[in-house]
Amino acid sequence: MLSRRTFIKTVGASGALALAKAGVSEDRGPSGDMRTWDQHAHLGQVPGDTPEERMEFLAKCMDRVGVERLILSQGYSDDRHPNPPEQFRLENDRVMRAVKAFPDRAYGSVYISPALPEFSIQELNRCVRDGPMVMIGEIEADARCNVPGMDPIAEWAIANDMIILQHEWLNALGNQPTESTPFDVVELARRHPKLQIVCAHTGGNWELGIRAIRSTNNVYAGLAGSDPTNGYVEMAVRELGAERVIFGSDVGGRSFASQLAKVEGATISDSDKELILGGNLRRLLAPVLRKKGYKI
Amino acid sequence: MIIDTNLYLSRWPFRRLEGDEPVPLVAKLRERKVEQGWAGNFEGILERDIAGVNNRLAETCRRFGDGMLIPFGTVNPKLPDWREDVRRCHEELKMPGIRLHPNYHGYRLDDPVFAELLKLAAERRLIVQLALAVEDPRTQSPLLRVPAVELAPLAAAVKATPGLRLELLNCTSQIGREEYAVALASGDVSMDISMVEGVAGLARLVRQVPISRVLFGSYYPFFYFESAVLKVQESGLDEASQKAICMENARRLTASV
Numbered sequence: 001m002l003s004r005r006t007f008i009k010t011v012g013a014s015g016a017l018a019l020a021k022a023g024v025s026e027d028r029g030p031s032g033d034m035r036t037w038d039q040h041a042h043l044g045q046v047p048g049d050t051p052e053e054r055m056e057f058l059a060k061c062m063d064r065v066g067v068e069r070l071i072l073s074q075g076y077s078d079d080r081h082p083n084p085p086e087q088f089r090l091e092n093d094r095v096m097r098a099v100k101a102f103p104d105r106a107y108g109s110v111y112i113s114p115a116l117p118e119f120s121i122q123e124l125n126r127c128v129r130d131g132p133m134v135m136i137g138e139i140e141a142d143a144r145c146n147v148p149g150m151d152p153i154a155e156w157a158i159a160n161d162m163i164i165l166q167h168e169w170l171n172a173l174g175n176q177p178t179e180s181t182p183f184d185v186v187e188l189a190r191r192h193p194k195l196q197i198v199c200a201h202t203g204g205n206w207e208l209g210i211r212a213i214r215s216t217n218n219v220y221a222g223l224a225g226s227d228p229t230n231g232y233v234e235m236a237v238r239e240l241g242a243e244r245v246i247f248g249s250d251v252g253g254r255s256f257a258s259q260l261a262k263v264e265g266a267t268i269s270d271s272d273k274e275l276i277l278g279g280n281l282r283r284l285l286a287p288v289l290r291k292k293g294y295k296i
Numbered sequence: 297m298i299i300d301t302n303l304y305l306s307r308w309p310f311r312r313l314e315g316d317e318p319v320p321l322v323a324k325l326r327e328r329k330v331e332q333g334w335a336g337n338f339e340g341i342l343e344r345d346i347a348g349v350n351n352r353l354a355e356t357c358r359r360f361g362d363g364m365l366i367p368f369g370t371v372n373p374k375l376p377d378w379r380e381d382v383r384r385c386h387e388e389l390k391m392p393g394i395r396l397h398p399n400y401h402g403y404r405l406d407d408p409v410f411a412e413l414l415k416l417a418a419e420r421r422l423i424v425q426l427a428l429a430v431e432d433p434r435t436q437s438p439l440l441r442v443p444a445v446e447l448a449p450l451a452a453a454v455k456a457t458p459g460l461r462l463e464l465l466n467c468t469s470q471i472g473r474e475e476y477a478v479a480l481a482s483g484d485v486s487m488d489i490s491m492v493e494g495v496a497g498l499a500r501l502v503r504q505v506p507i508s509r510v511l512f513g514s515y516y517p518f519f520y521f522e523s524a525v526l527k528v529q530e531s532g533l534d535e536a537s538q539k540a541i542c543m544e545n546a547r548r549l550t551a552s553v
Contacts, residue, residue, distance in 0.1 A: 007529045228523040251495040257526030265520030
């Protein structure tokens, strides 16, 4: 199979070029592609009847476009606002099943809600402290992330060297009443300066989202889940520095392709691309991965 | 090689884009092995001197790219004397097709003027490109909020226009796959892949619509060009299918122009 970069250069040319072998740094894989970790993936809208089947489908697609590993969250319920809490457990169990079946391709991230702080701490203990998960989020349910119910979750994350992936948008048509904005993320991050938190969509309206988080250094720009509009990553790198920009796809609702293109098509240095496609995420996850004895 | 059926020249009013000048645009297309690019003009979306827009489009395509860029002129059937724009695109500027933006130009697909425009284009053997969206409504400027085109009336208009060849551009996921299937079944209607989404979305699309009706379109420079290329890679389709999407289907569409 052609590497991602070779395919981009040769599509339609009958696969005439051989596989590139350019791997030199720790952020390069054996094919020469940059080692790509996807921070933002779901099992929803992926074909398959079970978590294992859905993850198998994702793994095939990952192989095609050179994604080494993804961080799965939220399971696959159509209901993004699970209630009662048992639904959260079911979705987290689905993620853990998929990760267990593909331990070299996925890590799990725990789905909780600031509307249920006590339950959320129990679920953090179950899935992270006593379980295999390595990240928190994508938090998307029932309350904006600046509510007091988010404080114990943030404190738990700091105490356990965990990062949070927080859903947010700046929807020109109007956010849902309980949907966070990048400003809410900034408010939370300023209350907890040691917290490392990723805006899942950087507002969607990225020209606004990047500006909203610019002066708050413990907030990161996630690239996932918006159209691959030209200029997104260039502005993020210019205003935040490549160290604060993190690749994610938001599959299955999005393709890996459209989201990878934001980085592959950007006019930035290869070293910046390496950071965005995986270097930053591995750096942020390193403490918890080391604690658990997982691969980095 | 690739025939990219969805390019735009000139500037998008809300953002400078790498590739909104012809030299870097052509350089990018060459770098990505594009043999031919069908180009519209962002200026045609908002400007009302459409004849001037089309003259500039034709001139830019003539001056840059050594024949790589094929101009598709804008027609706005809500402007006075729009039929003359169709005539000029065909007879004077020698364009193989035209590009329409019904949502920005203020008409629905069941408007009688749309039916008349399709008929005129079919009589002249012009390919009609119909842009269903330009930008995700969730990210539009508050000064320019434009919902996607309502697709449902298209099938009847196509059925009433023998000989029409039509390509849907920017096939947003705001419109369901079933609606696309109905539109494609109504006549010689194709769709581009620029806004096809979901994991392995292209492979799943060609299980729902005939692959011969699926055309490569990048929507560059509004989108990163690489998005469409990587969709082909992610699809896992065999080489013959990839070749059909990237080139042969577009060739078939232009064969009888």
